[in-house]
Amino acid sequence: MRLKDIKLNDLLRNKAAFLGFIIIGIFIFTAIAADFISPYDPNKITLDDKLQPPSSKHVLGTDQLGRDQLSRMIYGTRTTFELSLIIVAITASFGVLVGIVAGYYGGMIDEIMMRIIDILLAFPSIILALVIIGALGPGILNTVIAISLVGWLYYARVARASTLSIKEKEYIEGARAMGCSEFYICTKYILPNCLPPIIVLVTLNMGGVILTIASLGFLGLGAQPPTPEWGTMLNEGREFLRDCPWLSLVPGFLIMSSVLAFNFIGDGLRDLLDPRQQVIK
Numbered sequence: 001m002r003l004k005d006i007k008l009n010d011l012l013r014n015k016a017a018f019l020g021f022i023i024i025g026i027f028i029f030t031a032i033a034a035d036f037i038s039p040y041d042p043n044k045i046t047l048d049d050k051l052q053p054p055s056s057k058h059v060l061g062t063d064q065l066g067r068d069q070l071s072r073m074i075y076g077t078r079t080t081f082e083l084s085l086i087i088v089a090i091t092a093s094f095g096v097l098v099g100i101v102a103g104y105y106g107g108m109i110d111e112i113m114m115r116i117i118d119i120l121l122a123f124p125s126i127i128l129a130l131v132i133i134g135a136l137g138p139g140i141l142n143t144v145i146a147i148s149l150v151g152w153l154y155y156a157r158v159a160r161a162s163t164l165s166i167k168e169k170e171y172i173e174g175a176r177a178m179g180c181s182e183f184y185i186c187t188k189y190i191l192p193n194c195l196p197p198i199i200v201l202v203t204l205n206m207g208g209v210i211l212t213i214a215s216l217g218f219l220g221l222g223a224q225p226p227t228p229e230w231g232t233m234l235n236e237g238r239e240f241l242r243d244c245p246w247l248s249l250v251p252g253f254l255i256m257s258s259v260l261a262f263n264f265i266g267d268g269l270r271d272l273l274d275p276r277q278q279v280i281k
């Protein structure tokens with residue numbers, strides 16, 4: 001099935017995908033409207049109110065510096081989703097470009113690119129990201145660089161596989177016979193046919209990127225205090241887990257919810273784009 005053949009109603013009939021859209025919609029609204037719906041300044045320190053339990057004044061309690069947890073969760077949603085979208089946009093764009101070039105031209109170009117990808121895929125992505133951040137230093141910018149440098153590999157392999165199956169089609173041969181440039185063929189015919197599996201991979205990869213960002217933040221290598229970010233907040237609450245469990249439980253729940261939501265959407269898209277993968281009940 002092609003992208004233009006998909007109707008939103010068809011996707012929303014999948015209950016899991018529908019639930020995923022609702023959850024992600026809430027997160028996106030929260031990230032966009034953070035300045036308007038946040039009850040307090042997320043970085044305002046009030047030591048007199050430190051480690052307060054959830055109450056009418058502070059719905060999710062306060063942290064060790066008296067900062068309102070709800071406000072920090074709201075702004076943490078913005079931080080996490082902004083970083084995730086930037087990283088996925090970079091990795092998908094670069095990976096698709098590499099994959100199409102390798103698959104279309106073949107030969108030595110394909111061989112060199114695929115061997116580089118195979119070598120990098122031999123290592124866990126989180127380990128490579130840790131090595132890169134260890135060299136560059138912690139911080140948001142270096143987090144984007146590190147995850148982007150290791151995140152494009154799967155996009156390249158998927159785009160290459162799609163290109164190899166498309167480039168020998170009759171309409172591609174016809175376009176060559178008509179004198180169409182290789183750039184025109186790649187952008188007009190090959191790229192659109194690569195998009196369905198890439199879009200599925202994007203939705204599934206968003207959850208993985210969020211987990212990686214949170215993992216680096218938890219290790220102290222991602223966003224640095226006082227920037228609110230789910231992984232960083234999870235790490236800060238770890239020291240008070242026995243007496244103030246809400247400091248860790250809430251960011252952990254948000255991470256889990258966002259990852260599951262993107263997986264639900266990705267599974268729904270995959271079933272629509274490739275009906276052969278649907279399970280017959």
